[in-house]
Amino acid sequence: MNHRNSVPDSDELARWVSRTLSIGTALAISAIALGVLAGLISGDASAPPGRGIGAQIGAGRPASIVALGLLLLALTPIAQLLAAIAAFRRQGERRYAAISATVLALLVVGIAAAAILTPSGG
Amino acid sequence: MLLVPLLTLGFGYSLTSAVGTSLVCVIATAAGGAAHNVRTGRADARLGIVLAAGTVVGAFTGGFVAGYLPDRILAGLFAALMLFTAYSLSRRLSARDAEEGNANDAVDPAAPDGAGAPAYRGRRRGLAVGGSFVAGNVSGLLGIGGGVITVPLVHLVMDAPMHVATATSNFMIGMTAAAGAFAYLLRGDVDPAIAGPVVLGVAAGAFAGARLALRINAARLTLLFLLVVLYVAFEMAMRAIAPSA
Numbered sequence: 001m002n003h004r005n006s007v008p009d010s011d012e013l014a015r016w017v018s019r020t021l022s023i024g025t026a027l028a029i030s031a032i033a034l035g036v037l038a039g040l041i042s043g044d045a046s047a048p049p050g051r052g053i054g055a056q057i058g059a060g061r062p063a064s065i066v067a068l069g070l071l072l073l074a075l076t077p078i079a080q081l082l083a084a085i086a087a088f089r090r091q092g093e094r095r096y097a098a099i100s101a102t103v104l105a106l107l108v109v110g111i112a113a114a115a116i117l118t119p120s121g122g
Numbered sequence: 123m124l125l126v127p128l129l130t131l132g133f134g135y136s137l138t139s140a141v142g143t144s145l146v147c148v149i150a151t152a153a154g155g156a157a158h159n160v161r162t163g164r165a166d167a168r169l170g171i172v173l174a175a176g177t178v179v180g181a182f183t184g185g186f187v188a189g190y191l192p193d194r195i196l197a198g199l200f201a202a203l204m205l206f207t208a209y210s211l212s213r214r215l216s217a218r219d220a221e222e223g224n225a226n227d228a229v230d231p232a233a234p235d236g237a238g239a240p241a242y243r244g245r246r247r248g249l250a251v252g253g254s255f256v257a258g259n260v261s262g263l264l265g266i267g268g269g270v271i272t273v274p275l276v277h278l279v280m281d282a283p284m285h286v287a288t289a290t291s292n293f294m295i296g297m298t299a300a301a302g303a304f305a306y307l308l309r310g311d312v313d314p315a316i317a318g319p320v321v322l323g324v325a326a327g328a329f330a331g332a333r334l335a336l337r338i339n340a341a342r343l344t345l346l347f348l349l350v351v352l353y354v355a356f357e358m359a360m361r362a363i364a365p366s367a
Contacts, residue, residue: 011232013160013167013232014160015161017160018156018157021153021154021296022153022154022157025153025154025157028150029321032318032321035314035318036318036319036322047314048314051309052309052310053307053310053312056310056314063314063315066317070312071307073146073321074300074307075300076149076300077149077297077299078300080153080156080297091234095235096168099171099172099175102175103171103174103175106175106178107297110178110179110301110304111308113182113186114182114186
């Protein structure tokens with residue numbers, strides 16, 4: 001029996017997705033906080049050279065840690081979808097596993113298209 | 123929703139940089155809420171994932187197009203969004219009591235499709251996915267979560283209860299915002315030196331706000347928000363009409 005404010009025992013989707021979102025956000029926020037703190041301590045809070053997020057992360061400066069945190073944050077919903085696919089498969093809901101995989105594929109194709117169409121190349 | 127005008131009108135950011143930064147902040151705030159809503163069974167994750175197919179494609183399109191649109195057109199679109207938000211807020215002020223009365227409707231969003239599945243899940247699904255594409259477009263273009271469209275879409279078009287519509291919209295927001303955010307991150311429109319402190323501030327604000335909201339008069343808060351939104355609509359409209367002003 002399910003209640004609105006309790007976790008349904010059979011629904012691993014709820015556990016896996018919520019855990020993935022919490023861990024992803026915590027990691028990303030920690031990296032951003034660490035980068036901001038490192039920038040304050042070193043006195044170098046300026047943006048790293050290079051236009052795309054890849055170049056920003058590779059610049060090896062305090063703001064690069066922040067850039068890594070921003071990337072982790074943007075990747076968290078992708079991890080959310082991976083968790084949903086795994087949970088749906090485990091629960092035998094093949095239809096929703098396929099829909100989740102389609103959404104994930106749309107995201108990956110879109111990111112690849114954005115990387116190719118972006119002059120800086122990320 | 124107010125972060126874009128704050129960064130542009132308050133700190134002189136370009137609209138594209140502000141939108142990119144805002145999208146990253148949207149992920150930070152939505153992920154915490156989505157985790158809670160999924161864990162407690164408030165969000166209909168199955169419906170959310172179906173509709174996310176529309177919002178994700180829409181957000182990519184919006185994020186890509188935004189890089190090529192002049193600031194004044196984005197400002198005009200933002201002014202229109204603010205006016206729509208003001209309209210929604212004024213309606214909420216008058217209908218708030220009725221919505222609260224429905225908050226405990228018995229629904230099992232965790233039910234897989236089948237005899238026990240919520241009835242709304244099969245209703246006007248094609249139209250809802252199409253509407254989600256529009257929501258994603260607005261999200262990618264203007265740096266918002268898209269809830270301003272997806273909540274009424276799920277509630278009014280699909281007939282889902284309001285609390286399910288709100289939680290399900292929140293579940294989709296992270297995926298939608300991530301789709302839009304990548305276009306900005308890859309273009310280098312998000313400055314980590316600025317975005318870092320802003321994300322931390324927004325995350326802390328969301329954490330504190332969720333607790334403060336329980337002790338603040340909701341109607342008064344909505345009225346205050348309505349006034350701020352109207353002011354932002356005016357400023358953005360002026361920016362669209364006379365960019366140098």
